[in-house]
Amino acid sequence: MDQFTNAHRPLYEVKANLFKGLAHPVRVRVLEVLASADHVSVADLLSDTGLEASHLSQHLAVLRRHNLVVAERRASQVFYRLAYPQVADLLAISRQLLVDILQNTQQQLDSTINLADAVAPRGPDSTSTS
Amino acid sequence: MDQFTNAHRPLYEVKANLFKGLAHPVRVRVLEVLASADHVSVADLLSDTGLEASHLSQHLAVLRRHNLVVAERRASQVFYRLAYPQVADLLAISRQLLVDILQNTQQQLDSTINLADAVAPRGPDSTSTS
DNA sequence: CAACGATATGATGAATTTATTCATTCATAA
DNA sequence: TTATGAATGAATAAATTCATCATATCGTTG
Numbered sequence: 040m041d042q043f044t045n046a047h048r049p050l051y052e053v054k055a056n057l058f059k060g061l062a063h064p065v066r067v068r069v070l071e072v073l074a075s076a077d078h079v080s081v082a083d084l085l086s087d088t089g090l091e092a093s094h095l096s097q098h099l100a101v102l103r104r105h106n107l108v109v110a111e112r113r114a115s116q117v118f119y120r121l122a123y124p125q126v127a128d129l130l131a132i133s134r135q136l137l138v139d140i141l142q143n144t145q146q147q148l149d150s151t152i153n154l155a156d157a158v159a160p161r162g163p164d165s166t167s168t169s
Numbered sequence: 170m171d172q173f174t175n176a177h178r179p180l181y182e183v184k185a186n187l188f189k190g191l192a193h194p195v196r197v198r199v200l201e202v203l204a205s206a207d208h209v210s211v212a213d214l215l216s217d218t219g220l221e222a223s224h225l226s227q228h229l230a231v232l233r234r235h236n237l238v239v240a241e242r243r244a245s246q247v248f249y250r251l252a253y254p255q256v257a258d259l260l261a262i263s264r265q266l267l268v269d270i271l272q273n274t275q276q277q278l279d280s281t282i283n284l285a286d287a288v289a290p291r292g293p294d295s296t297s298t299s
Numbered sequence: 300c301a302a303c304g305a306t307a308t309g310a311t312g313a314a315t316t317t318a319t320t321c322a323t324t325c326a327t328a329a
Numbered sequence: 330t331t332a333t334g335a336a337t338g339a340a341t342a343a344a345t346t347c348a349t350c351a352t353a354t355c356g357t358t359g
Binding site for chain 2: 058059062122130132133144
Protein backbone atom coordinates (compact mmCIF):
# COMPACT_ATOMS: atom_id res chain seq x y z
CA MET A 40 0.00 0.00 0.00
CA ASP A 41 2.45 2.60 1.17
CA GLN A 42 5.32 2.83 -1.23
CA PHE A 43 6.66 5.80 0.70
CA THR A 44 7.53 3.87 3.82
CA ASN A 45 10.99 3.30 2.53
CA ALA A 46 12.32 1.32 5.44
CA HIS A 47 13.05 -2.38 5.17
CA ARG A 48 12.84 -2.78 1.44
CA PRO A 49 15.50 -3.75 -1.07
CA LEU A 50 17.53 -0.69 -1.94
CA TYR A 51 16.89 -1.04 -5.64
CA GLU A 52 13.17 -0.72 -5.01
CA VAL A 53 13.64 2.38 -2.93
CA LYS A 54 15.93 3.79 -5.55
CA ALA A 55 13.50 3.07 -8.35
CA ASN A 56 10.86 4.78 -6.29
CA LEU A 57 13.03 7.85 -5.94
CA PHE A 58 13.42 8.03 -9.71
CA LYS A 59 9.67 7.68 -10.06
CA GLY A 60 9.34 10.79 -8.00
CA LEU A 61 11.54 12.60 -10.48
CA ALA A 62 9.94 11.15 -13.57
CA HIS A 63 7.61 13.89 -14.65
CA PRO A 64 8.31 17.11 -16.57
CA VAL A 65 6.39 19.29 -14.15
CA ARG A 66 8.25 17.90 -11.18
CA VAL A 67 11.63 18.25 -12.86
CA ARG A 68 10.75 21.79 -13.72
CA VAL A 69 9.78 22.62 -10.17
CA LEU A 70 12.92 21.04 -8.79
CA GLU A 71 15.07 22.97 -11.21
CA VAL A 72 13.49 26.23 -10.18
CA LEU A 73 14.08 25.33 -6.55
CA ALA A 74 17.64 24.28 -7.28
CA SER A 75 18.50 27.63 -8.80
CA ALA A 76 16.40 29.99 -6.72
CA ASP A 77 15.71 28.10 -3.51
CA HIS A 78 12.78 29.20 -1.41
CA VAL A 79 10.05 29.83 -3.98
CA SER A 80 6.38 30.46 -3.38
CA VAL A 81 3.63 28.41 -4.97
CA ALA A 82 2.36 31.58 -6.58
CA ASP A 83 5.70 32.08 -8.31
CA LEU A 84 5.78 28.46 -9.41
CA LEU A 85 2.32 28.93 -10.81
CA SER A 86 3.23 31.92 -12.92
CA ASP A 87 6.55 30.32 -13.91
CA THR A 88 4.95 27.19 -15.20
CA GLY A 89 1.53 28.41 -16.28
CA LEU A 90 -0.05 25.33 -14.75
CA GLU A 91 -3.44 25.01 -13.15
CA ALA A 92 -3.17 25.43 -9.40
CA SER A 93 -4.47 22.01 -8.46
CA HIS A 94 -2.32 20.32 -11.02
CA LEU A 95 0.82 21.91 -9.68
CA SER A 96 -0.29 21.22 -6.16
CA GLN A 97 -0.71 17.56 -6.96
CA HIS A 98 2.85 17.34 -8.22
CA LEU A 99 4.10 19.26 -5.21
CA ALA A 100 2.37 16.66 -3.07
CA VAL A 101 4.23 13.92 -4.93
CA LEU A 102 7.51 15.70 -4.33
CA ARG A 103 6.68 16.10 -0.66
CA ARG A 104 5.76 12.45 -0.24
CA HIS A 105 9.05 11.50 -1.81
CA ASN A 106 10.83 13.77 0.66
CA LEU A 107 12.40 15.75 -2.15
CA VAL A 108 11.05 19.14 -1.12
CA VAL A 109 10.00 20.88 2.08
CA ALA A 110 7.08 23.26 2.35
CA GLU A 111 6.98 26.17 4.75
CA ARG A 112 4.11 28.47 5.41
CA ARG A 113 4.76 32.21 5.69
CA ALA A 114 1.66 34.29 6.12
CA SER A 115 -0.89 32.88 3.72
CA GLN A 116 1.75 31.86 1.21
CA VAL A 117 3.61 28.57 1.04
CA PHE A 118 7.26 28.43 0.10
CA TYR A 119 9.06 25.37 -1.13
CA ARG A 120 12.71 24.44 -1.10
CA LEU A 121 14.78 21.38 -1.89
CA ALA A 122 14.93 19.03 1.06
CA TYR A 123 18.51 17.93 0.30
CA PRO A 124 21.31 19.35 -1.80
CA GLN A 125 21.78 15.98 -3.48
CA VAL A 126 18.56 16.60 -5.34
CA ALA A 127 20.30 19.41 -7.19
CA ASP A 128 23.30 17.14 -7.76
CA LEU A 129 21.03 14.56 -9.30
CA LEU A 130 19.64 17.14 -11.69
CA ALA A 131 23.09 18.41 -12.58
CA ILE A 132 24.50 14.97 -13.34
CA SER A 133 21.47 14.00 -15.34
CA ARG A 134 22.00 17.10 -17.43
CA GLN A 135 25.59 16.13 -18.03
CA LEU A 136 24.52 12.65 -19.01
CA LEU A 137 21.91 13.99 -21.39
CA VAL A 138 24.41 16.28 -23.06
CA ASP A 139 26.69 13.32 -23.67
CA ILE A 140 23.85 11.21 -24.95
CA LEU A 141 22.63 13.89 -27.31
CA GLN A 142 26.13 14.57 -28.65
CA ASN A 143 26.71 10.90 -29.22
CA THR A 144 23.43 10.09 -30.87
CA GLN A 145 23.80 13.17 -33.03
CA GLN A 146 27.22 11.95 -34.15
CA GLN A 147 25.83 8.54 -34.90
CA LEU A 148 23.12 10.12 -36.98
CA ASP A 149 25.67 12.18 -38.87
CA SER A 150 27.92 9.26 -39.71
CA THR A 151 24.96 7.17 -40.71
CA ILE A 152 24.06 9.84 -43.20
CA ASN A 153 27.67 10.23 -44.35
CA LEU A 154 28.23 6.61 -45.31
CA ALA A 155 24.83 6.17 -46.76
CA ASP A 156 26.43 4.06 -49.49
CA ALA A 157 29.53 2.09 -48.56
CA VAL A 158 32.59 2.36 -46.38
CA ALA A 159 33.81 1.42 -42.90
CA PRO A 160 32.29 3.43 -40.06
CA ARG A 161 34.34 5.95 -38.08
CA GLY A 162 32.44 6.00 -34.83
CA PRO A 163 33.70 7.89 -31.77
CA ASP A 164 35.12 4.76 -30.15
CA SER A 165 35.46 2.36 -33.06
CA THR A 166 39.00 1.04 -32.75
CA SER A 167 39.73 -0.22 -36.21
CA THR A 168 37.06 -2.83 -36.72
CA SER A 169 38.68 -3.78 -39.99
CA MET B 170 4.69 9.91 -30.21
CA ASP B 171 8.33 9.05 -30.03
CA GLN B 172 9.50 10.09 -26.63
CA PHE B 173 12.97 8.78 -27.43
CA THR B 174 13.71 11.31 -30.12
CA ASN B 175 15.21 13.63 -27.58
CA ALA B 176 16.13 16.43 -29.94
CA HIS B 177 14.28 19.73 -29.92
CA ARG B 178 12.30 19.30 -26.74
CA PRO B 179 12.45 21.25 -23.51
CA LEU B 180 15.26 19.95 -21.36
CA TYR B 181 13.00 19.26 -18.43
CA GLU B 182 10.96 16.88 -20.56
CA VAL B 183 14.03 15.04 -21.71
CA LYS B 184 15.26 14.89 -18.16
CA ALA B 185 11.98 13.57 -16.85
CA ASN B 186 12.13 10.98 -19.56
CA LEU B 187 15.57 9.92 -18.43
CA PHE B 188 14.29 9.42 -14.90
CA LYS B 189 11.41 7.41 -16.29
CA GLY B 190 13.95 5.07 -17.77
CA LEU B 191 15.43 4.59 -14.33
CA ALA B 192 12.13 4.27 -12.51
CA HIS B 193 11.74 0.54 -12.16
CA PRO B 194 13.30 -1.87 -9.67
CA VAL B 195 14.38 -4.33 -12.31
CA ARG B 196 16.09 -1.65 -14.34
CA VAL B 197 17.83 -0.17 -11.31
CA ARG B 198 18.99 -3.63 -10.40
CA VAL B 199 20.38 -4.29 -13.85
CA LEU B 200 22.15 -0.95 -13.92
CA GLU B 201 23.69 -1.58 -10.54
CA VAL B 202 25.03 -4.91 -11.66
CA LEU B 203 26.48 -3.26 -14.75
CA ALA B 204 27.92 -0.44 -12.68
CA SER B 205 29.86 -2.82 -10.49
CA ALA B 206 30.75 -5.58 -12.91
CA ASP B 207 30.57 -3.98 -16.34
CA HIS B 208 30.16 -6.20 -19.32
CA VAL B 209 27.59 -8.78 -18.18
CA SER B 210 25.75 -11.35 -20.27
CA VAL B 211 21.99 -11.62 -20.36
CA ALA B 212 22.34 -15.14 -19.06
CA ASP B 213 24.12 -13.86 -15.98
CA LEU B 214 21.54 -11.17 -15.47
CA LEU B 215 18.87 -13.83 -15.71
CA SER B 216 20.36 -15.99 -13.00
CA ASP B 217 21.21 -12.95 -10.88
CA THR B 218 17.70 -11.62 -10.90
CA GLY B 219 15.64 -14.77 -11.27
CA LEU B 220 13.41 -13.05 -13.78
CA GLU B 221 11.65 -14.54 -16.73
CA ALA B 222 13.70 -14.09 -19.88
CA SER B 223 11.19 -12.03 -21.78
CA HIS B 224 10.52 -9.84 -18.79
CA LEU B 225 14.17 -9.00 -18.37
CA SER B 226 14.55 -8.54 -22.08
CA GLN B 227 11.75 -6.06 -22.12
CA HIS B 228 13.43 -3.98 -19.46
CA LEU B 229 16.74 -4.22 -21.28
CA ALA B 230 14.97 -2.86 -24.32
CA VAL B 231 13.76 0.09 -22.28
CA LEU B 232 17.28 0.76 -21.07
CA ARG B 233 18.57 0.56 -24.63
CA ARG B 234 15.96 2.95 -25.96
CA HIS B 235 16.92 5.39 -23.26
CA ASN B 236 20.55 5.08 -24.29
CA LEU B 237 21.54 4.00 -20.81
CA VAL B 238 23.13 0.69 -21.82
CA VAL B 239 24.85 -0.75 -24.85
CA ALA B 240 24.44 -4.30 -26.06
CA GLU B 241 27.18 -6.23 -27.78
CA ARG B 242 26.92 -9.63 -29.34
CA ARG B 243 29.73 -12.12 -28.73
CA ALA B 244 29.08 -15.54 -30.17
CA SER B 245 25.44 -16.29 -29.46
CA GLN B 246 25.49 -14.39 -26.20
CA VAL B 247 24.69 -10.73 -25.67
CA PHE B 248 26.66 -8.63 -23.24
CA TYR B 249 25.49 -5.37 -21.77
CA ARG B 250 27.41 -2.48 -20.33
CA LEU B 251 26.63 1.03 -19.17
CA ALA B 252 26.62 3.45 -22.05
CA TYR B 253 28.04 6.31 -19.96
CA PRO B 254 29.85 6.53 -16.63
CA GLN B 255 27.39 9.19 -15.48
CA VAL B 256 24.79 6.48 -15.16
CA ALA B 257 26.81 5.00 -12.33
CA ASP B 258 27.22 8.48 -10.85
CA LEU B 259 23.49 8.92 -10.90
CA LEU B 260 23.04 5.67 -9.00
CA ALA B 261 25.70 6.62 -6.48
CA ILE B 262 24.25 10.02 -5.73
CA SER B 263 20.76 8.65 -5.46
CA ARG B 264 22.05 6.20 -2.88
CA GLN B 265 23.60 9.04 -0.92
CA LEU B 266 20.39 10.98 -1.07
CA LEU B 267 18.37 8.00 0.10
CA VAL B 268 20.66 7.44 3.04
CA ASP B 269 20.14 11.04 4.11
CA ILE B 270 16.41 10.82 3.63
CA LEU B 271 16.15 7.62 5.64
CA GLN B 272 18.25 9.00 8.47
CA ASN B 273 16.20 12.12 8.62
CA THR B 274 12.77 10.56 8.47
CA GLN B 275 13.84 8.03 11.06
CA GLN B 276 14.81 10.88 13.37
CA GLN B 277 11.50 12.58 12.76
CA LEU B 278 9.68 9.37 13.58
CA ASP B 279 11.60 9.04 16.81
CA SER B 280 10.80 12.52 18.04
CA THR B 281 7.19 12.15 17.00
CA ILE B 282 6.95 9.09 19.19
CA ASN B 283 8.63 10.90 22.07
CA LEU B 284 6.05 13.63 22.30
CA ALA B 285 3.15 11.43 21.32
CA ASP B 286 1.01 12.56 24.28
CA ALA B 287 1.60 16.18 25.22
CA VAL B 288 0.63 18.04 22.08
CA ALA B 289 -2.73 19.79 21.87
CA PRO B 290 -4.36 18.77 18.61
CA ARG B 291 -6.53 21.19 16.69
CA GLY B 292 -10.14 20.07 16.60
CA PRO B 293 -13.54 21.38 15.56
CA ASP B 294 -14.90 20.83 19.08
CA SER B 295 -14.12 23.51 21.66
CA THR B 296 -13.73 21.24 24.67
CA SER B 297 -10.03 21.93 24.83
CA THR B 298 -10.25 24.68 27.42
CA SER B 299 -7.24 23.08 29.17
C1' DC C 300 19.59 -26.56 -44.56
C1' DA C 301 17.21 -27.85 -40.06
C1' DA C 302 17.42 -27.80 -35.10
C1' DC C 303 18.77 -25.75 -30.93
C1' DG C 304 20.01 -22.30 -27.40
C1' DA C 305 19.88 -17.47 -26.38
C1' DT C 306 17.41 -13.05 -26.80
C1' DA C 307 14.05 -10.18 -28.52
C1' DT C 308 9.41 -8.70 -29.94
C1' DG C 309 4.18 -8.56 -29.92
C1' DA C 310 -0.12 -8.67 -27.69
C1' DT C 311 -3.04 -8.73 -23.74
C1' DG C 312 -5.26 -7.37 -19.30
C1' DA C 313 -3.97 -5.56 -14.69
C1' DA C 314 -2.02 -1.88 -12.22
C1' DT C 315 -0.34 2.74 -11.90
C1' DT C 316 -0.03 7.62 -13.17
C1' DT C 317 -1.77 11.78 -15.14
C1' DA C 318 -4.95 15.71 -16.07
C1' DT C 319 -9.09 17.64 -14.85
C1' DT C 320 -13.05 19.13 -12.07
C1' DC C 321 -15.07 20.14 -7.83
C1' DA C 322 -14.86 20.85 -3.03
C1' DT C 323 -12.16 22.09 1.21
C1' DT C 324 -8.86 24.14 4.38
C1' DC C 325 -6.04 27.94 6.09
C1' DA C 326 -4.98 32.88 6.92
C1' DT C 327 -6.06 37.50 6.52
C1' DA C 328 -9.30 41.43 5.93
C1' DA C 329 -13.70 43.66 6.29
C1' DT D 330 -18.86 36.39 11.73
C1' DT D 331 -18.56 36.32 6.44
C1' DA D 332 -15.84 37.06 2.38
C1' DT D 333 -11.59 36.45 -0.23
C1' DG D 334 -7.20 34.78 -1.97
C1' DA D 335 -3.83 30.95 -1.68
C1' DA D 336 -3.11 26.30 -1.67
C1' DT D 337 -4.46 21.53 -0.96
C1' DG D 338 -7.27 17.31 -1.39
C1' DA D 339 -10.53 13.99 -3.13
C1' DA D 340 -12.68 11.72 -7.30
C1' DT D 341 -12.51 10.09 -11.84
C1' DA D 342 -11.60 9.14 -16.78
C1' DA D 343 -7.76 8.94 -20.02
C1' DA D 344 -3.15 7.61 -20.80
C1' DT D 345 0.82 4.97 -19.63
C1' DT D 346 3.42 1.18 -17.77
C1' DC D 347 3.87 -3.57 -16.07
C1' DA D 348 3.76 -8.65 -16.09
C1' DT D 349 2.78 -12.59 -18.59
C1' DC D 350 2.21 -15.51 -22.49
C1' DA D 351 3.14 -16.81 -27.12
C1' DT D 352 5.84 -16.17 -31.11
C1' DA D 353 9.86 -14.70 -33.79
C1' DT D 354 14.74 -13.77 -34.75
C1' DC D 355 19.70 -14.33 -34.48
C1' DG D 356 24.02 -17.45 -34.29
C1' DT D 357 25.95 -21.66 -33.89
C1' DT D 358 26.25 -26.60 -34.53
C1' DG D 359 25.27 -30.80 -36.73
